[in-house]
Amino acid sequence: MGIEIRVDGLKKAFGRQTIWEDVSFTIPAGEISALLGPSGTGKSVFLKNLVGLLRPDRGHVYVGGRDVPRLRENELYDLRRQFGVLFQDGALFGSMNIYDNIAFPLREHTRKGEAEIKRIVLEKMEMVGLTGAEDKLPGEISGGMKKRAGLARALVLDPEIILADEPDSGLDPVRTAYLNQLFVDLNTDLGATFLIVTHDIGTARVLPDNLGLLFRRGLVMFGPREMVLSSTHPAVNQFFNARRQGPIGMAEEKDQAQLDDEGDAPPAMPAPIQPQLMPSDGRTRPGMRRPGQWLHEHGVTAPPGSFIDDEGRNWLTDWDRLTTGGHRPR
Numbered sequence: 001m002g003i004e005i006r007v008d009g010l011k012k013a014f015g016r017q018t019i020w021e022d023v024s025f026t027i028p029a030g031e032i033s034a035l036l037g038p039s040g041t042g043k044s045v046f047l048k049n050l051v052g053l054l055r056p057d058r059g060h061v062y063v064g065g066r067d068v069p070r071l072r073e074n075e076l077y078d079l080r081r082q083f084g085v086l087f088q089d090g091a092l093f094g095s096m097n098i099y100d101n102i103a104f105p106l107r108e109h110t111r112k113g114e115a116e117i118k119r120i121v122l123e124k125m126e127m128v129g130l131t132g133a134e135d136k137l138p139g140e141i142s143g144g145m146k147k148r149a150g151l152a153r154a155l156v157l158d159p160e161i162i163l164a165d166e167p168d169s170g171l172d173p174v175r176t177a178y179l180n181q182l183f184v185d186l187n188t189d190l191g192a193t194f195l196i197v198t199h200d201i202g203t204a205r206v207l208p209d210n211l212g213l214l215f216r217r218g219l220v221m222f223g224p225r226e227m228v229l230s231s232t233h234p235a236v237n238q239f240f241n242a243r244r245q246g247p248i249g250m251a252e253e254k255d256q257a258q259l260d261d262e263g264d265a266p267p268a269m270p271a272p273i274q275p276q277l278m279p280s281d282g283r284t285r286p287g288m289r290r291p292g293q294w295l296h297e298h299g300v301t302a303p304p305g306s307f308i309d310d311e312g313r314n315w316l317t318d319w320d321r322l323t324t325g326g327h328r329p330r
């Protein structure tokens with residue numbers, strides 16, 4: 001389950017504003033990937049290119065072998081059924097209750113009867129922890145519940161790919177932690193490919209199998225979480241360690257004079273790599289890697305303090321115990 005997305009030589013401009021010159025990378029099937037970048041680097045535009053709502057000026061977007069920018073409208077309609085999209089605010093219809101919001105794609109895009117729709121809607125509501133909220137209006141529920149309702153609606157057509165645009169925006173850290181755990185559990189259950197756009201480096205550090213950073217009209221880096229979090233690339237190091245020192249400026253990239261003012265300070269020691277979130281029932285996800293695996297295979301030393309959890313357990317040495325049951329992540 002889950003479909004690979006491959007973009008090749010993507011160029012996009014709006015008038016004289018170039019968003020990307022040449023973006024190429026592969027989002028692996030069935031894994032959780034997160035895309036980050038300073039504001040305006042085209043993360044939302046990227047998601048829209050994947051579903052054919054925007055077309056690149058040049059390049060290819062292969063979704064399961066089909067080149068999205070070259071699809072006709074009726075082919076795009078079919079393609080979009082493979083995607084579940086969670087928009088920033090949940091994008092719920094304010095006048096419809098939560099049940100009808102979640103049922104909407106089933107009524108619009110399938111010929112299923114109401115009994116079957118009810119079964120699916122209640123199943124997805126249970127998956128996201130919304131059982132009992134059927135009759136509430138969007139205005140009567142919290143921001144976190146709205147996101148989960150949007151997520152349930154994104155799931156009703158059994159998508160192969162789930163896109164989430166800043167699902168954690170406006171959520172408190174606890175609700176963000178619950179939502180991240182939900183993504184991991186859904187990925188385990190459904191095997192779908194997840195692509196999450198976020199500004200939250202706390203999320204980026206523990207949730208995805210793969211991380212990417214957009215900056216300077218391109219993709220600076222995309223790869224396994226451990227590769228990106230241990231990188232000393234100036235922009236990657238600056239972004240994932242939330243520092244002012246580095247090429248990313250207040251509103252855009254810094255010029256040479258600004259960089260010179262910062263002196264020759266070496267990149268900061270990357271922050272410790274935290275253990276990745278595990279499925280809450282202790283199962284192993286297909287995309288999950290042994291802690292430290294990428295670092296070990298590439299001869300990279302983990303930043304000091306890496307892979308120690310809040311209770312002081314070392315995931316590098318405890319992996320077998322953690323994956324053979326008995327462990328319930330927080």
Ligand SMILES: Nc1ncnc2c1ncn2[C@@H]1O[C@H](COP(=O)(O)OP(=O)(O)OP(=O)(O)O)[C@@H](O)[C@H]1O
Binds near residue numbers: 014039
């Ligand atoms: N349809 C459009 N027409 C013209 N310009 C657009 C369009 N869509 C996006 N843009 C511009 O493209 C740039 C990238 O927008 P996008 O929303 O993808 O950024 P982002 O990386 O998601 O930013 P943020 O992190 O602030 O959400 C912005 O400058 C935006 O104004």
